[in-house]
Amino acid sequence: MFDSLSDRFDGIFKRLRGRGVLTESDIDDVAREIRLALLEADVNVRVVKSFIGRVKERAHGADVAKSLTPGQQVIKIVHEELVATLGGTTGKLTMNPKPPTVVLMAGLQGSGKTTASAKLARLLERDGKRVLLVGADLQRPAAVEQLRVLGERVGVPVFSVGADPVEVARNGVAEAERLGRNVVIVDTAGRLQIDADLMDELARVRDAVQPDDSLLVVDAMTGQEAVNVAEAFAETVDLTGIVLTKLDGDARGGAALSVKEVTGRPIMFAGVGEKLEDFEAFHPDRMASRILGMGDVLTLIEKAEQAFDAEDAQAAADRLRKGEFTLEDFLDQMRKMRKMGPLQGLISMLPGVPKELRDAQIDEGELTRIEAIICSMTGEERRNPTIIDGSRRVRIAKGSGTSTQQVNALLKQFKQVSQMIKQMTRPGKKGKGRRMGLPPGMDLSALTGPGGPGGPGGFPTG
Ligand SMILES: Nc1nc2c(ncn2[C@@H]2O[C@H](COP(=O)(O)OP(=O)(O)O)[C@@H](O)[C@H]2O)c(=O)[nH]1
Ligand SMILES: [Mg+2]
Numbered sequence: 001m002f003d004s005l006s007d008r009f010d011g012i013f014k015r016l017r018g019r020g021v022l023t024e025s026d027i028d029d030v031a032r033e034i035r036l037a038l039l040e041a042d043v044n045v046r047v048v049k050s051f052i053g054r055v056k057e058r059a060h061g062a063d064v065a066k067s068l069t070p071g072q073q074v075i076k077i078v079h080e081e082l083v084a085t086l087g088g089t090t091g092k093l094t095m096n097p098k099p100p101t102v103v104l105m106a107g108l109q110g111s112g113k114t115t116a117s118a119k120l121a122r123l124l125e126r127d128g129k130r131v132l133l134v135g136a137d138l139q140r141p142a143a144v145e146q147l148r149v150l151g152e153r154v155g156v157p158v159f160s161v162g163a164d165p166v167e168v169a170r171n172g173v174a175e176a177e178r179l180g181r182n183v184v185i186v187d188t189a190g191r192l193q194i195d196a197d198l199m200d201e202l203a204r205v206r207d208a209v210q211p212d213d214s215l216l217v218v219d220a221m222t223g224q225e226a227v228n229v230a231e232a233f234a235e236t237v238d239l240t241g242i243v244l245t246k247l248d249g250d251a252r253g254g255a256a257l258s259v260k261e262v263t264g265r266p267i268m269f270a271g272v273g274e275k276l277e278d279f280e281a282f283h284p285d286r287m288a289s290r291i292l293g294m295g296d297v298l299t300l301i302e303k304a305e306q307a308f309d310a311e312d313a314q315a316a317a318d319r320l321r322k323g324e325f326t327l328e329d330f331l332d333q334m335r336k337m338r339k340m341g342p343l344q345g346l347i348s349m350l351p352g353v354p355k356e357l358r359d360a361q362i363d364e365g366e367l368t369r370i371e372a373i374i375c376s377m378t379g380e381e382r383r384n385p386t387i388i389d390g391s392r393r394v395r396i397a398k399g400s401g402t403s404t405q406q407v408n409a410l411l412k413q414f415k416q417v418s419q420m421i422k423q424m425t426r427p428g429k430k431g432k433g434r435r436m437g438l439p440p441g442m443d444l445s446a447l448t449g450p451g452g453p454g455g456p457g458g459f460p461t462g
Contacts, residue, residue, distance in 0.1 A: 001272070002253040002291045008037035009078075009292050016071040027059045030074060042223040042254025047085065047261045054081050079288055085257055086284035091241050091266035094212040100132070100176040101183045102209050106202055106237055107217035108229055109190035112245035112271055114143065116217050117187040118150035119279035120243075120269060124183055125156060132181040134172030135160035136205060139189035147187055154276055157181075165189065165201055170208045186211070194229060199236045206237060215268065217243045218255065226255035227262050234263040244282065245271035253291060327382040330414055331374040334367065372400040373410050385411055 012033050019026070031052050038048045058077045095101050103120070105113045114137070121131040133151045135144035135158055144160045151158035159175050162168035169186050176184040188205060191198045206214065216233045218226040226244075233239055242259055247270045250256065260267055267282040374382060376399030381388050388396070388411065397404045 001247050001250060002041075002256070003251045005037060005041040005251075005253045005291055008040070009034075012037065013071075013075055013292070016074055017069070019069070019071045022059075022070040022074065024060060027056065027074065031056045031059070034078065038257070041252040041257070044224065044227055044254070044258035044262055047258045050261070051081055051085055054084075075292070079292055082257075082288035082291060083284045085261055086287050087260040087266040087282070088284055090281055090283050091268040093268065094240065095182075096212045099182045100173065101213070102173055102211040103183060103185045104202075104206060104209065104211035104214040104237075105185060105187050105217055105243075106214060106233060106239075107190055107243075108194070108219075109192050111190060111217045111219045112243075113137075113190060113217045114146050114150065114187050115274075115276075116215075116243050116245055116269070116271055116279070117147065117185045118154050118156070119271065119276055121151070121156040121183075121185055122154040122276055123269075123279060123281075125154065129182045130180070131156045131183045131185060132172065132176040132179065133158045134169060134175075134184055134186045136165040136168045136172070136186050137189040138165055138168065143187075143189070150276070166204045166208045169205045173209050184209075194232045202237055213240045214238060215241050215243050216265070217245060218259065220244045220247045220250040220255045223250075223252060223254040224258070227258045230259050230263045230265070234265060239263065239265045241266050241268035243267075243269045243271065248272045248278065256287070257291075327374050327377065327385055327414060328379075331371065331382070334370065369400070369402055369406065370410055373397075373402055373407055376400040385414065 012030060016022075016030060022030075034055065035048055035052045038051065039045070043051075055074075055077055058081070059074050093101065093103065105117050105120075107113045117133055121133050124131050133147055133156050135147040137143035137147075144158075147160070148158045157179070159172045160168055161175075162171045165188065169188075172186060173184050186205065186209060188202060189198070214237050216230055216237075216239050218230055220226060222229075230239075230242060242263070242265050244256055244259070244267050247256065256267065259265075267284075270280055270282045270287075272278045272280060373396060376396045377388070381392065381396075388407075393404045393407045396402075397407045400407075
């Protein structure tokens with residue numbers, strides 16, 4: 001999904017990431033490249049124009065946050081604007097306090113209405129709702145049968161009794177009331193193209209059932225055409241949201257990126273495959289990250305920003321470079337890192353992390369133990385671990401409720417970490433922490449790598 005666009009962004013950002021300083025004309029160059037990438041991806045011209053305008057304005061005026069490089073800053077702005085273009089927050093169905101909630105599905109023939117109706121029913125059922133599917137597509141003889149088959153597969157009853165679509169829909173809502181179903185999903189007929197008859201029928205169905213939500217189902221693979229269709233429907237029916245289908249086959253992303261801004265209606269759900277479970281709530285932020293092809297690295301940048309005071313980190317880095325990194329700093333950094341959330345989650349967000357590390361089980365209890373050990377040391381011991389001799393180790397182990405082996409292991413690990421950090425922060429050399437733009441001292445592998453607590457050995461005592 002969005003492969004070609006992702007590739008373009010990847011190339012643009014790769015060049016950007018390496019830059020220390022960005023001039024005004026660098027920013028203009030980047031903006032031009034992004035503009036081309038979006039146009040190639042079949043994004044609506046108006047949408048591209050306003051997107052680029054916003055990115056440029058913000059990038060030029062950005063006061064550079066201390067914790068981010070200029071390149072990262074621009075990536076962050078592009079990401080945020082992309083999220084906004086995709087609709088900002090995740091759209092939600094209106095749940096009528098007086099059930100049943102009525103959801104009307106509209107769209108062209110073949111856009112995926114019937115499939116989406118069943119998929120949505122499945123999703124809502126999993127969310128604890130009791131759904132009734134209503135087949136109001138009486139155009140094609142097989143349409144109701146198709147819905148019945150799908151309904152059976154997702155375990156949701158299908159209703160279709162009445163002389164015309166309006167009657168079927170109205171009866172369907174009454175039936176849901178009678179059966180005590182919370183949600184009614186009305187599948188309607190489509191045409192190959194927008195025509196007056198279709199719109200008229202839809203309007204009459206709408207008037208008859210007064211839907212809480214009217215969702216337009218559009219095929220993402222049709223690109224700009226999907227956007228034109230959406231615009232036409234938005235004018236006629238009071239759309240509340242959009243279901244974007246066949247996103248799995250959409251390498252460009254034009255429809256996805258344009259439809260919200262052009263119609264003003266949020267994309268609420270996305271069809272991402274033929275199977276009934278290939279359907280999800282549409283999350284603009286996750287989608288933007290996916291388009292930018294950066295895993296969740298942006299989430300990581302944000303978390304790092306929140307947890308770290310840039311100056312603090314700088315001070316620690318300076319001490320580090322002078323060889324003054326102490327157990328106190330170690331404890332401090334570790335605590336900050338833990339504030340960022342479960343380590344396993346963080347590690348899996350890093351791009352380019354070796355598989356072994358991704359899969360490694362990180363023991364949060366282990367970190368608690370490390371914290372306890374350091375806390376049982378005196379200030380002097382934390383600043384100068386070389387003074388920690390045998391009897392001090394016994395005392396520390398007792399104080400922290402650990403064993404001397406565990407104290408030994410930590411001291412050994414600390415030594416490894418400080419050596420590694422020293423290498424990472426050496427000017428001109430790029431280590432993991434550096435490349436990520438994370439504050440120094442935040443190399444996760446150091447805490448989980450070989451020779452971790454439990455291993456033999458110890459810090460040489462003075
Ligand atoms: N790959 C893929 N195919 C889909 C998706 N949604 C629907 N389809 C397929 O699109 C075709 C038309 O779907 P259908 O629900 O009958 O469209 P309708 O005419 O609007 O009711 C069917 O072959 C579906 O399997 C999707 O998200 N991904
Ligand atoms: Mg259909």
